[in-house]
Amino acid sequence: MTAAQITPTWIAVDWGTSNLRAWAMDGSRVLAEVQSDDGMGKLTRDGFEPALLRLIDPWLDRGPVPIFACGMVGSRQGWVEAPYRTVPCTPLAPAAQVTAPTTDPRLTVHIAPGLKQTTPADVMRGEETQIAGALSLMPGYDGILCLPGTHSKWAQISAGEVVSFQTFMTGEMFALLSEQSVLRHGMQGDGWDDTAFDAAVSDALSRPERLGARLFSLRAEGLIAGLTPAAARARLSGLLIGTELAAARPYWLGQRVTLVGASRLSNAYARALKSQGVDAHSLSVTDCTLAGLSSLALQTEAAR
Amino acid sequence: MTAAQITPTWIAVDWGTSNLRAWAMDGSRVLAEVQSDDGMGKLTRDGFEPALLRLIDPWLDRGPVPIFACGMVGSRQGWVEAPYRTVPCTPLAPAAQVTAPTTDPRLTVHIAPGLKQTTPADVMRGEETQIAGALSLMPGYDGILCLPGTHSKWAQISAGEVVSFQTFMTGEMFALLSEQSVLRHGMQGDGWDDTAFDAAVSDALSRPERLGARLFSLRAEGLIAGLTPAAARARLSGLLIGTELAAARPYWLGQRVTLVGASRLSNAYARALKSQGVDAHSLSVTDCTLAGLSSLALQTEAAR
Missing domain, CATH: 3.30.420.300 (2-keto-3-deoxy-galactonokinase, substrate binding domain)
Structure with a gap:
C-alpha cells in the first residue's frame, strides 16, 4: 500500500x-x-x-x-x-x-x-488519555491504574473518574543513575538477573529508607565483590521499583491493579507486585492511547 | 614571590x-x-x-x-x-x-x-587521607566523622582506626536531579530558602520512604502552586540530606559528630543535624587533606 x-x-x-x-x-x-x-x-x-x-x-x-x-x-x-x-x-x-x-x-x-x-x-x-483508553477497554473498571514510565503514575479510578493520583520519578532516576552516575561503570550491556531484581524489590519494600545507602553498594560490590553488570542493573531497577511500591502502598494494598505501560517495564512491575500478593492485569500503552483518542474523536463528532 | x-x-x-x-x-x-x-x-x-x-x-x-x-x-x-x-x-x-x-x-x-x-x-x-588529617588535628578523637560531598561518607572512628563506614550518593543525586532531570526547569539560579530546607529535612526524616513521591512534587508545585526556584533547590537538598540522615541514624544518634567538607555543604549538614539535637563540629576539608598527607610525609621520612 x-x-x-x-x-x-x-x-x-x-x-x-x-x-x-x-x-x-x-x-x-x-x-x-x-x-x-x-x-x-x-x-x-x-x-x-x-x-x-x-x-x-x-x-x-x-x-x-x-x-x-x-x-x-x-x-x-x-x-x-x-x-x-x-x-x-x-x-x-x-x-x-x-x-x-x-x-x-x-x-x-x-x-x-x-x-x-x-x-x-x-x-x-498524556496519561489521562491512556487512562481514558483503559476505561474504554474495561468498561465499568473501578480500582487502580499504574502507568510505569519515565514518570510513573498511580491513579485511583472510581465511577469513571480519576479520584487521585501520584507521580514517581522512578524511570528517570533509573536512566540517570544507570547512564550518568558513577554506577554506570558497573552496568554496561543489556543483561538482566531476575533473582537480583526480586531480592532488591523485597529489600527496598522492607527497608525503603535505606535506598540512599544501597545505591553506592552497587558500585562497591562491582569493585570488590564481583557483582555482574546484569545483577547490578536488575538490582538498581528492583531497588527503585521497590521504593516506589513502598511509597505507593496505599494505592495497591488489597486493590485491583491494572498496569498500562511498555511490556518489559510492565512485566517488572507485575513481578514486583506479584511478590506482594497482587495479581496485576496488563494493557498495552499504545492500545490505551489509541482507545483514549478514539473515544475523544467519537464524542467530538457526536457532539456536532 | x-x-x-x-x-x-x-x-x-x-x-x-x-x-x-x-x-x-x-x-x-x-x-x-x-x-x-x-x-x-x-x-x-x-x-x-x-x-x-x-x-x-x-x-x-x-x-x-x-x-x-x-x-x-x-x-x-x-x-x-x-x-x-x-x-x-x-x-x-x-x-x-x-x-x-x-x-x-x-x-x-x-x-x-x-x-x-x-x-x-x-x-x-581520598577520604581516608581526610580522616587521617582530622585525627591528627583532633588527637584521640573517638566518634563519627561525616564527609559530605559527591559521595558522602560516614565513618565510625575508635582508637585511631576506621571501624566501619557507609557511602551515600547524596551529592551526585542532587547534581543529577537539579541539573539533568525534569526538576531542573524549576531550579534555575543559585537561590536558597532555609525554611524550605528545614521542612524538607524534617519531612524526609519522619517519612524517608516517601522520597520517590516527593521529588516530582517539586515539579508539580512549580507548575501549579508557584514554588520558587530557591525553595525548590533547598527542598531538594533537604529531602536528599534528610533521607541520608534517616539511613545513617545509627551513625549519629547520640554520637559525637565532626563534619569534614566544603563549608556550604557542611553548613547544610550541620543545620540538619542540629534539628535532630546533634551539635556537629566542622573542619575544613583542605586542612584535613593537607594534615593527612603531612602525617604520611612525616612518618615516611621518619621510617627511612
Missing part, C-alpha cells in the same frame, strides 16, 4: 517531549503509523505545524481530516496550552479540548488537556 | 576524578598552591606524569622532592593501583603506599591506598 492510498477518517497523535507518533485511523482501526523524533522538547511554537505536516501530509490528499492529539504538545511550552483539568474528574472531556492555531486549511488539531491535583500537588499530560 | 623561589621540602597532591591540586609544602606550612582540571577521569595511564609536571615543574629546580598523593590517582584506572586496605584499620599506613612509575628522575610519587569494607561492601579513596 502506498501512502497515497491511505484515507483516514481521523488521525491520532501522541506528542511527547521526545517523540511524535501519528496513526491514520478509520474508526477504531489503524490504517498506518508514522513517527519522528520531533518531540515537544526540541520545537519552538511555530515548529509544530511543519513537524506534523512532514509526517501526515500524504494522508490529507482528500481534504481535511480531524486530528486528535495528546501529550506535552498541550503544555505551556507546547503548540498551544491546554490548561489542566482538576481531579476528581473524568480523564478526558471533549469540551475541554483546545484547538491549535494552524495556517494549513486542511488541519484541525484538537489537543487534550492534562490533569492536575491540588493537594498533594501533581500533574499529568 | 616568583615560582623559581619556591623550594618545598615535600609536595602534597590531591588527585581526584575531575581535578588535580598540588601544594608546595615546608613541613606543615603551605608555600604555594596550584591546580588544574587534569583529573584522573580524563587521563590515560601515561598522561599522569606530564600532567603533574605541568603543575609542579617550577618547584623541582633544586632537585628531587618527595611527593605524597591521595585520591582516584590510586584507582585501577589511575596512575598505578594502590590496593584498598580493609577496615577496621588506621586510615593511612606509610608501608602500604605505592610508588608511581616515573621517567623524570626528580619525581618520587607515593600514592596512598583507599579503604574497603567487606560487609556491607563499600570503598573510599
Whole structure:
C-alpha cells in the first residue's frame, strides 16, 4: 500500500517531549503509523505545524481530516496550552479540548488537556488519555491504574473518574543513575538477573529508607565483590521499583491493579507486585492511547 | 614571590576524578598552591606524569622532592593501583603506599591506598587521607566523622582506626536531579530558602520512604502552586540530606559528630543535624587533606 492510498477518517497523535507518533485511523482501526523524533522538547511554537505536516501530509490528499492529539504538545511550552483539568474528574472531556492555531486549511488539531491535583500537588499530560483508553477497554473498571514510565503514575479510578493520583520519578532516576552516575561503570550491556531484581524489590519494600545507602553498594560490590553488570542493573531497577511500591502502598494494598505501560517495564512491575500478593492485569500503552483518542474523536463528532 | 623561589621540602597532591591540586609544602606550612582540571577521569595511564609536571615543574629546580598523593590517582584506572586496605584499620599506613612509575628522575610519587569494607561492601579513596588529617588535628578523637560531598561518607572512628563506614550518593543525586532531570526547569539560579530546607529535612526524616513521591512534587508545585526556584533547590537538598540522615541514624544518634567538607555543604549538614539535637563540629576539608598527607610525609621520612 502506498501512502497515497491511505484515507483516514481521523488521525491520532501522541506528542511527547521526545517523540511524535501519528496513526491514520478509520474508526477504531489503524490504517498506518508514522513517527519522528520531533518531540515537544526540541520545537519552538511555530515548529509544530511543519513537524506534523512532514509526517501526515500524504494522508490529507482528500481534504481535511480531524486530528486528535495528546501529550506535552498541550503544555505551556507546547503548540498551544491546554490548561489542566482538576481531579476528581473524568480523564478526558471533549469540551475541554483546545484547538491549535494552524495556517494549513486542511488541519484541525484538537489537543487534550492534562490533569492536575491540588493537594498533594501533581500533574499529568498524556496519561489521562491512556487512562481514558483503559476505561474504554474495561468498561465499568473501578480500582487502580499504574502507568510505569519515565514518570510513573498511580491513579485511583472510581465511577469513571480519576479520584487521585501520584507521580514517581522512578524511570528517570533509573536512566540517570544507570547512564550518568558513577554506577554506570558497573552496568554496561543489556543483561538482566531476575533473582537480583526480586531480592532488591523485597529489600527496598522492607527497608525503603535505606535506598540512599544501597545505591553506592552497587558500585562497591562491582569493585570488590564481583557483582555482574546484569545483577547490578536488575538490582538498581528492583531497588527503585521497590521504593516506589513502598511509597505507593496505599494505592495497591488489597486493590485491583491494572498496569498500562511498555511490556518489559510492565512485566517488572507485575513481578514486583506479584511478590506482594497482587495479581496485576496488563494493557498495552499504545492500545490505551489509541482507545483514549478514539473515544475523544467519537464524542467530538457526536457532539456536532 | 616568583615560582623559581619556591623550594618545598615535600609536595602534597590531591588527585581526584575531575581535578588535580598540588601544594608546595615546608613541613606543615603551605608555600604555594596550584591546580588544574587534569583529573584522573580524563587521563590515560601515561598522561599522569606530564600532567603533574605541568603543575609542579617550577618547584623541582633544586632537585628531587618527595611527593605524597591521595585520591582516584590510586584507582585501577589511575596512575598505578594502590590496593584498598580493609577496615577496621588506621586510615593511612606509610608501608602500604605505592610508588608511581616515573621517567623524570626528580619525581618520587607515593600514592596512598583507599579503604574497603567487606560487609556491607563499600570503598573510599581520598577520604581516608581526610580522616587521617582530622585525627591528627583532633588527637584521640573517638566518634563519627561525616564527609559530605559527591559521595558522602560516614565513618565510625575508635582508637585511631576506621571501624566501619557507609557511602551515600547524596551529592551526585542532587547534581543529577537539579541539573539533568525534569526538576531542573524549576531550579534555575543559585537561590536558597532555609525554611524550605528545614521542612524538607524534617519531612524526609519522619517519612524517608516517601522520597520517590516527593521529588516530582517539586515539579508539580512549580507548575501549579508557584514554588520558587530557591525553595525548590533547598527542598531538594533537604529531602536528599534528610533521607541520608534517616539511613545513617545509627551513625549519629547520640554520637559525637565532626563534619569534614566544603563549608556550604557542611553548613547544610550541620543545620540538619542540629534539628535532630546533634551539635556537629566542622573542619575544613583542605586542612584535613593537607594534615593527612603531612602525617604520611612525616612518618615516611621518619621510617627511612
